[in-house]
Amino acid sequence: xxxxxxxxxxxxxxxxxxxxxxxxxxxxxxxxxxxxxxxxxxxxxxxxxxxxxxxxxxxxxxxxxxxxxxxxxxxxxxxxxxxxxxxxxxxxxxxxxxxxxxxxxxxxxxxxxxxxxxxxxxxxxxxxxxxxxxxxxxxxxxxxxxxxxxxxxxxxxxxxxxxxxxxxxxxxxxxxxxxxxxxxxxxxxxxxxxxxxxxxxxxxxxxxxxxxxxxxxxxxxxxxxxxxxxxxxxxxxxxxxxxxxxxxxxxxxxxxxxxxxxxx
Amino acid sequence: xxxxxxxxxxxxxxxxxxxxxxxxxxxxxxxxxxxxxxxxxxxxxxxxxxxxxxxxxxxxxxxxxxxxxxxxxxxxxxxxxxxxxxxxxxxxxxxxxxxxxxxxxxxxxxxxxxxxxxxxxxxxxxxxxxxxxxxxxxxxxxxxxxxxxxxxxxxxxxxxxxxxxxxxxxxxxxxxxxxxxxxxxxxxxxxxxxxxxxxxxxxxxxxxxxxxxxxxxxxxxxxxxxxxxxxxxxxxxxxxxxxxxxxxxxxxxxxxxxxxxxxx
Numbered sequence: 001x002x003x004x005x006x007x008x009x010x011x012x013x014x015x016x017x018x019x020x021x022x023x024x025x026x027x028x029x030x031x032x033x034x035x036x037x038x039x040x041x042x043x044x045x046x047x048x049x050x051x052x053x054x055x056x057x058x059x060x061x062x063x064x065x066x067x068x069x070x071x072x073x074x075x076x077x078x079x080x081x082x083x084x085x086x087x088x089x090x091x092x093x094x095x096x097x098x099x100x101x102x103x104x105x106x107x108x109x110x111x112x113x114x115x116x117x118x119x120x121x122x123x124x125x126x127x128x129x130x131x132x133x134x135x136x137x138x139x140x141x142x143x144x145x146x147x148x149x150x151x152x153x154x155x156x157x158x159x160x161x162x163x164x165x166x167x168x169x170x171x172x173x174x175x176x177x178x179x180x181x182x183x184x185x186x187x188x189x190x191x192x193x194x195x196x197x198x199x200x201x202x203x204x205x206x207x208x209x210x211x212x213x214x215x216x217x218x219x220x221x222x223x224x225x226x227x228x229x230x231x232x233x234x235x236x237x238x239x240x241x242x243x244x245x246x247x248x249x250x251x252x253x254x255x256x257x258x259x260x261x262x263x264x
Numbered sequence: 265x266x267x268x269x270x271x272x273x274x275x276x277x278x279x280x281x282x283x284x285x286x287x288x289x290x291x292x293x294x295x296x297x298x299x300x301x302x303x304x305x306x307x308x309x310x311x312x313x314x315x316x317x318x319x320x321x322x323x324x325x326x327x328x329x330x331x332x333x334x335x336x337x338x339x340x341x342x343x344x345x346x347x348x349x350x351x352x353x354x355x356x357x358x359x360x361x362x363x364x365x366x367x368x369x370x371x372x373x374x375x376x377x378x379x380x381x382x383x384x385x386x387x388x389x390x391x392x393x394x395x396x397x398x399x400x401x402x403x404x405x406x407x408x409x410x411x412x413x414x415x416x417x418x419x420x421x422x423x424x425x426x427x428x429x430x431x432x433x434x435x436x437x438x439x440x441x442x443x444x445x446x447x448x449x450x451x452x453x454x455x456x457x458x459x460x461x462x463x464x465x466x467x468x469x470x471x472x473x474x475x476x477x478x479x480x481x482x483x484x485x486x487x488x489x490x491x492x493x494x495x496x497x498x499x500x501x502x503x504x505x506x507x508x509x510x511x512x513x514x515x516x517x518x519x520x521x522x523x524x525x526x527x528x
Contacts, residue, residue: 002493004493004496004518006516006517006518007516007517007521007524007527008514008516008517009396009399009514009515009517009524009526009527010513010514011396011513011514012396012526014524014526014527017516019516019518021490021491021493021496022490022492022493023492023493023494024471024492024493024494024495025493025494040470040471040472040494132273132275132276132278135273152490154468154489154490154491154492174468174470174492175470204418204438206288206438207288207304208304225418226285226286226416226418227285227418228285228286228287228288228418228438229266229268229285229286229287229288229289230288230289230304231288232268232285249274249275250272250273250274250275251273252270252271252272252273252281252283253270253271253272253273254268254270254283257271260271260273260278262273262276262278263271263273263278
């Protein structure tokens with residue numbers, strides 16, 4: 001956060017004050033010497049973001065494919081340089097002349113046809129069955145853990161919980177897609193499997209967030225806000241449980257209701 | 265909006281119900297035969313979105329540069345084909361092999377260096393001076409005009425007001441950048457100048473939204489939520505008035521305070 005001088009206006013009274021702003025800066029992700037993506041992000045956890053992004057976009061399938069991550073020789077803190085073991089996945093080869101961004105969920109797709117070809121993976125079968133009580137409790141745990149949000153109001157949060165509703169990890173960012181990429185990247189770097197985790201996002205559930213969760217193999221995703229039509233369709237196709245409007249002791253289940261006790 | 269069957273869980277009770285979802289589908293924008301961008305958007309006002317996007321990204325400077333907009337020959341409703349008069353701006357020529365998206369605010373920039381080179385324009389001098397009372401009233405006018413938001417909770421809104429606080433136009437979308445692109449595109453298509461307009465956005469003020477307002481020549485932007493550090497820096501550089509946390513009869517002024525009566 002950075003402090004800035006502001007004018008505060010209330011009723012007929014204007015006063016000078018200081019306000020704390022969430023920092024937003026561009027991060028360029030490079031594969032070797034080639035610029036792959038620019039995303040506007042909150043600085044910090046940049047290598048998690050890079051790893052999560054590469055995984056979300058299907059450029060790596062396993063963290064061991066990353067040989068190293070670092071800064072360029074001039075030390076620029078807004079650039080993350082990733083070196084892969086061997087070659088990137090074939091479809092990256094074909095498209096690495098294209099500009100990609102993590103904000104769209106359709107990164108690197110040159111056309112609608114490409115988008116359809118690259119369908120999200122289907123989750124393996126599991127025996128997860130969550131009680132509503134566990135789910136109700138998630139937003140409050142997230143809220144308590146969010147120290148930054150309180151002061152700036154400018155950050156999106158994403159968190160992973162285990163099936164008992166205990167917080168595993170939390171990331172915040174000015175871009176909600178970045179918050180999820182950081183969360184997924186951190187789990188990958190720590191070799192924590194996400195097949196028994198619940199993802200909670202502080203805002204709405206868009207296609208891109210469901211797509212990222214699907215690529216990470218997360219079986220249950222919950223959003224405090226509403227899902228979109230394509231988010232629901234994508235969750236259904238991936239056999240993911242998608243929960244929306246999780247607040248005040250209630251929620252809606254949009255797909256994968258078999259993982260919720262009390263629903264068929 | 266589309267209705268979907270959901271499970272509604274409250275306390276210990278689960279019921280079957282229907283819910284209305286905001287529709288999210290991909291729009292591919294083509295310049296002639298070349299795919300330029302894919303963005304996830306709420307269908308509708310697609311040509312406004314295309315025109316606003318091209319203007320925001322500096323690919324056109326005037327709406328007259330667009331010769332025609334339409335669908336491809338197969339009638340695909342998720343593709344907008346734009347034909348320009350003559351050639352596109354030179355920097356589009358150089359970069360049109362790159363994938364771009366409207367979600368990043370840094371579209372078509374291959375590196376951080378490109379991002380810095382393409383600074384936002386500086387607004388011409390004006391004599392705008394707004395009373396706080398006009399500004400306080402904007403969110404309520406927006407709220408009353410938002411019919412879709414009430415039922416889905418899934419849409420971002422952007423609206424233009426005149427200097428008396430009267431609503432000029434309103435657009436909603438699952439992507440907040442799209443809502444602003446549609447709003448700007450509509451004004452361009454109707455030849456409505458935006459140099460005497462106030463832009464209100466329902467969420468936070470990010471770099472990309474300030475950048476779009478700057479490209480459109482909008483002198484005052486207000487957000488219901490918080491701005492980011494780069495949003496404030498960009499507004500300052502463009503000499504734009506940036507207002508945040510506009511709610512409950514109060515707001516903060518982050519830049520361009522000379523356009524607010526009562527502030528220096």
